[in-house]
Amino acid sequence: MKRTLNFALKGLLIVGLAAAIAGCGGKKKDAEGILQIKGSDTMLQLTTAWAEAYMTANPKVQIAVTGGGSGTGIAAMINGTTDIANASRKIKDEEVGDAKTNGVNPAEHVVAKDGISVVVNPANPVAELTMEQIKLIYIGEITNWKDVGGADHAITLCGRDNSSGTYAYFQKHVLLKEDYAASALNLQSNSAIVEEVASNEYAIGYIGLGYLVEAGGKIAAVAVDGVKPSDKSVASGSYKIARGLQMYTNGEPEGLAKAFLEFIMSEEGQKIVRDEGFVAMQ
Amino acid sequence: MKTLRLKRPQWQDKAIRLLLTGAASTSILIVLLIFVFLFKEAAPFAIDPGIGELFKGGWNPTSMKKEMFGIWPLLTSSLLITALATVISVPVGVLSSVYISEIAKPAEREFFKPFIELLAGIPSVVIGFFGIMVLGPLVKQVFGLDSGLNALTGALLLALMAAPTIISISEDAIRSVPRSYKEASLATGASKLQTIWRVTVPSALSGIIAAVMLGMGRVIGETMAVLMVTGNAFKLTLNPLNPVRTMTATIAAEMGEVARGGIHYRALFWIGIILLLFTFGLNMVAQRALKKFGAR
Numbered sequence: 001m002k003r004t005l006n007f008a009l010k011g012l013l014i015v016g017l018a019a020a021i022a023g024c025g026g027k028k029k030d031a032e033g034i035l036q037i038k039g040s041d042t043m044l045q046l047t048t049a050w051a052e053a054y055m056t057a058n059p060k061v062q063i064a065v066t067g068g069g070s071g072t073g074i075a076a077m078i079n080g081t082t083d084i085a086n087a088s089r090k091i092k093d094e095e096v097g098d099a100k101t102n103g104v105n106p107a108e109h110v111v112a113k114d115g116i117s118v119v120v121n122p123a124n125p126v127a128e129l130t131m132e133q134i135k136l137i138y139i140g141e142i143t144n145w146k147d148v149g150g151a152d153h154a155i156t157l158c159g160r161d162n163s164s165g166t167y168a169y170f171q172k173h174v175l176l177k178e179d180y181a182a183s184a185l186n187l188q189s190n191s192a193i194v195e196e197v198a199s200n201e202y203a204i205g206y207i208g209l210g211y212l213v214e215a216g217g218k219i220a221a222v223a224v225d226g227v228k229p230s231d232k233s234v235a236s237g238s239y240k241i242a243r244g245l246q247m248y249t250n251g252e253p254e255g256l257a258k259a260f261l262e263f264i265m266s267e268e269g270q271k272i273v274r275d276e277g278f279v280a281m282q
Numbered sequence: 283m284k285t286l287r288l289k290r291p292q293w294q295d296k297a298i299r300l301l302l303t304g305a306a307s308t309s310i311l312i313v314l315l316i317f318v319f320l321f322k323e324a325a326p327f328a329i330d331p332g333i334g335e336l337f338k339g340g341w342n343p344t345s346m347k348k349e350m351f352g353i354w355p356l357l358t359s360s361l362l363i364t365a366l367a368t369v370i371s372v373p374v375g376v377l378s379s380v381y382i383s384e385i386a387k388p389a390e391r392e393f394f395k396p397f398i399e400l401l402a403g404i405p406s407v408v409i410g411f412f413g414i415m416v417l418g419p420l421v422k423q424v425f426g427l428d429s430g431l432n433a434l435t436g437a438l439l440l441a442l443m444a445a446p447t448i449i450s451i452s453e454d455a456i457r458s459v460p461r462s463y464k465e466a467s468l469a470t471g472a473s474k475l476q477t478i479w480r481v482t483v484p485s486a487l488s489g490i491i492a493a494v495m496l497g498m499g500r501v502i503g504e505t506m507a508v509l510m511v512t513g514n515a516f517k518l519t520l521n522p523l524n525p526v527r528t529m530t531a532t533i534a535a536e537m538g539e540v541a542r543g544g545i546h547y548r549a550l551f552w553i554g555i556i557l558l559l560f561t562f563g564l565n566m567v568a569q570r571a572l573k574k575f576g577a578r
Contacts, residue, residue, distance in 0.1 A: 182340055
């Protein structure tokens with residue numbers, strides 16, 4: 001019942017839109033309308049910055065950006081309650097399946113890249129770790145800094161909470177799907193990790209590249225397999241712990257969503273990416 | 283005319299009685315509805331993968347190898363923090379209430395009471411900030427630890443939050459001890475302190491126990507402050523200087539991203555049920571204690 005009603009409403013909307021477009025008679029117009037964006041908390045600030053810039057250039061457009069997490073955003077796109085879903089991880093197979101059964105066809109747009117830096121206290125002499133060492137530290141097989149060239153002292157493991165996209169990415173690509181050690185601290189945000197690592201000489205943590213830049217000298221990033229995290233090393237692919245930031249739409253975007261995505265990929269849009277501490281696509 | 287006058291108030295009486303009964307039952311209804319709702323969301327977990335999963339191994343709901351929903355580490359963490367906070371807040375709370383109600387001069391009482399009430403009104407997220415910025419570093423320094431995020435920091439914060447409840451309710455109980463008891467004690471030649479410890483406090487014990495139970499209820503249910511300062515490690519521990527993850531923090535941190543209707547989602551509801559049973563049990567014990575001591 002609800003669905004038929006929904007369908008009927010959509011039908012009406014399409015008819016109305018067609019009439020409106022026909023009425024315009026091909027005259028070129030400024031973009032207008034309302035766009036809903038929902039999802040990843042990592043991308044919240046970045047998307048808000050894009051939305052603000054776009055709305056300043058196109059005053060008739062309203063863009064509403066909300067967080068809630070990648071999973072929340074994708075679920076909202078599948079339910080049709082948002083136009084664009086932000087996700088700091090790739091869409092999962094079961095989510096694609098769920099979308100298909102709801103008649104939704106998710107289209108992926110990689111809009112920026114994010115490097116994840118592994119950070120230690122500036123007083124820690126360890127300046128370089130291999131991917132293997134980082135994995136062994138986080139799964140709890142290396143528990144003392146002396147095993148990786150540091151002081152003879154226990155390691156304080158800091159990670160994100162298991163609702164975080166960064167947690168999941170790190171588990172999949174660095175821990176290679178092994179379990180995190182049970183002794184790891186689960187902290188609520190990137191800044192909570194920065195605080196802990198800055199005040200704990202023996203802590204190790206992982207944070208988004210943007211937060212590393214923001215933290216200044218309070219914490220130090222280790223080189224991973226000999227490569228320091230930076231815009232350049234992430235963009236070139238030589239820094240290994242990096243991920244794409246995605247936007248998902250139902251089918252190929254049209255109208256306002258298309259215009260907004262084009263703006264994001266433009267030079268101006270990608271400049272905002274750099275300003276917000278992420279890595280641009282070019 | 284006369285009969286009408288008599289009848290109208292009767293009708294009003296009934297209406298008001300009905301209204302009040304309705305208002306009083308609302309809370310019962312809501313508690314029942316919460317129970318029903320919790321069980322409804324949690325129930326499918328009992329069939330797949332089965333209740334036994336809750337008591338097997340550790341908590342690792344997002345493992346990419348084998349998901350684990352063992353609540354022991356969460357349960358022991360909550361109990362550890364509650365026990366520690368109680369041990370800290372009860373002596374402080376009861377002694378303060380004795381001082382304020384029996385020893386302090388009226389002017390001193392007027393000075394202390396607003397501060398205690400203010401403490402009760404501070405939002406827990408603000409107390410959490412205080413924990414991260416002040417208490418955590420202090421605990422770290424005093425005990426020579428690497429990190430200030432541990433069970434003890436959490437328990438200290440919670441003791442701070444439970445103290446106002448304990449103080450104000452104990453104070454009421456102590457003040458309601460009949461004057462004649464104290465006068466009789468003083469008349470037999472007992473000193474003021476002897477009277478306080480042997481007569482006044484024992485007479486007020488039922489109220490003091492109720493105060494402690496209510497304080498514990500606040501501690502076990504508190505979420506935001508513990509989430510911020512306990513470090514949230516899933517390792518099973520009884521060491522107050524280790525990081526712990528309580529049941530409340532688990533629900534708060536994980537509910538936001540969990541797939542609705544999944545096993546993880548159901549497991550979180552089981553934690554909710556266990557938490558509710560705990561507070562329920564705590565209240566029952568408080569009621570029993572009240573009856574037992576009240577009869578004396």
